[in-house]
Amino acid sequence: MSDTLFAKIINREIEADIVHEDDTVLAFRDIAPQAPMHILVIPKKPIDMLANAGADDQALLGHMMLTAARIAADEGYGDGFRLAMNNGEKAGQSVFHIHLHVLGGRAFDWPPG
Template sequence: MSDTIFSKIINREIEADIVHEDDHCLAFRDVNPQAPLHVLVIPKKPIDKLVNAADSDQALLGHLMLVARRVARDQGYGDAFRLVMNNGEAVGQSVFHLHLHVLGGRAFEWPPG
């Protein structure tokens, strides 16, 4: 996988407003927020998109979901938030480093998009 803006954030080559970090992932505020809460949760392991994750990444992928929950609660959004993961350019993925969008603090439409 080539260098992405997210790998540069992980390597501290680019600054970000980090709200969570552990051995496996990083969570930071989106620079173009689409809701009052808009945090990206990214694995430190370079995975470009979900379809290319290995079966051995199961624990990591679950960890990202639990971190998203923690971030929403820590940021004051309790149990009301939306998780979005785009998989591929055709559905809106613009950075090819797997990431979860944690969104909250406003009403959302259904279906999305």
């Protein structure tokens, strides 16, 4: 998985508009935004999809969600945002490195998709 697009962003081989970084996650603006705010939060640990995360990844996954909430607040969307994570090709996952979509700034319908 070291050759995924997101691994290359983590390793600074590809540029990204980074909005947050800490020891465990990196967050950057999506290059094809689906909302006025569309930021991806990715772990630095390579995990291909959520179904393959282990019990030892629980804190990391929680950290991703809390980071997403802080980013949404920092971007001015703390009172209304959507988080989405696709698992597998059938769900629309195109980069096989888990990533959390943080979307805000427009109305979202239910059910999604």
